[in-house]
Amino acid sequence: VAGAVAEALDLRALPGRAVVDALGEELAPRELLLVLDNCEHVLNESASLVDALLRVAPGLTILATSREPLRVPGEVVFRVPSLAIPDPERPAGPEELLRYEAVRLFVERAAAVAPGFSLSAETAAGVARICFRLDGLPLALELAAARIDALAPDALAERLDDRFRLLRTGSRTAPTRQQTLEATLQWSHDLLSAAEATLFRRLAVFAGGFELEAAEEVCSGDSLEPVEVADVLARLVEKSLVVVEHRGGARRYRLLETIRAYAGARLVEVAERNAVAR
DSSP, rough: OHHHHHTTTOOOOOOSSOOHHHHHHHHHOEEEEEEEEEOOGHHHHHHHHHHHEEEEEEEEEEOOSSEEEEEOOOOOOOOOOOOOOOOTOOOOHHHHTTTTHHHHHHHHHHHHSSSTHHHHHTTTHHHHHHHHHHHTTTHEEEEEEEETTTTHHHHHHHHHGGGGHHHHOOTTSSSSSSSSSHHHHHHHTTTTTTTHHHHHHGGGSSSBBBBBBHHHHHOOSSOOHHHHHHHHHHHHTTSSSSSEEEETTTEEEEEEEHHHHHHHHHHHTTEEEEEEEH
């Protein structure tokens, strides 16, 4: 990580000196915004570098994107929410639907793939269903829009039960993990600890929201103790794989539909679905 930052700043350490020390000397007198993108797979290294640089460079501000916080002093966390989505059960015309971020993104990408495509009275309901079923996830919407030249919105929305097979046409130049919806979720899944992966797949049995007590009762056992569930669930929330909903004084949790579908497939893979469902 330190080497990548040094390369971006066109900086080289003298022989026998650490790259971090050279970066600290370079940045100490400067006022600078440093952007670190995609830190999740090098989390410890990123946190160590950020902490070291902030200690010696008072004019330095760092913006880090990551699936989970770096947990360094002074960090302020901003969770990027999913794009706003319409309720498909509530009829709405094209003009009203375009107020939703997910719809605007889908229409923009669809028009780039199928020139002449626009949101109309005929396509509005299908587009609303697509945005809702894909939870407003930008990559999923872009992959769905790439199919618009072959499938009408209604037809596409009806086939999203098989979304991982259907949404596979991505950018050939994007990183492999961003070329298909399944690859993106696999990337996140591979970064989980054993306990996190176990709870993650077992949470797929909840069709809607659930409370902590339900997760402790249903998802524990076979290498995951009930007393561990609260901590592991909190870590999944930090990793943006589980959503927290505040209802009055209570907290409920849920998986987005797309993430739940992926977790459910992992549950079937390890032959746990029937036992956890019971």
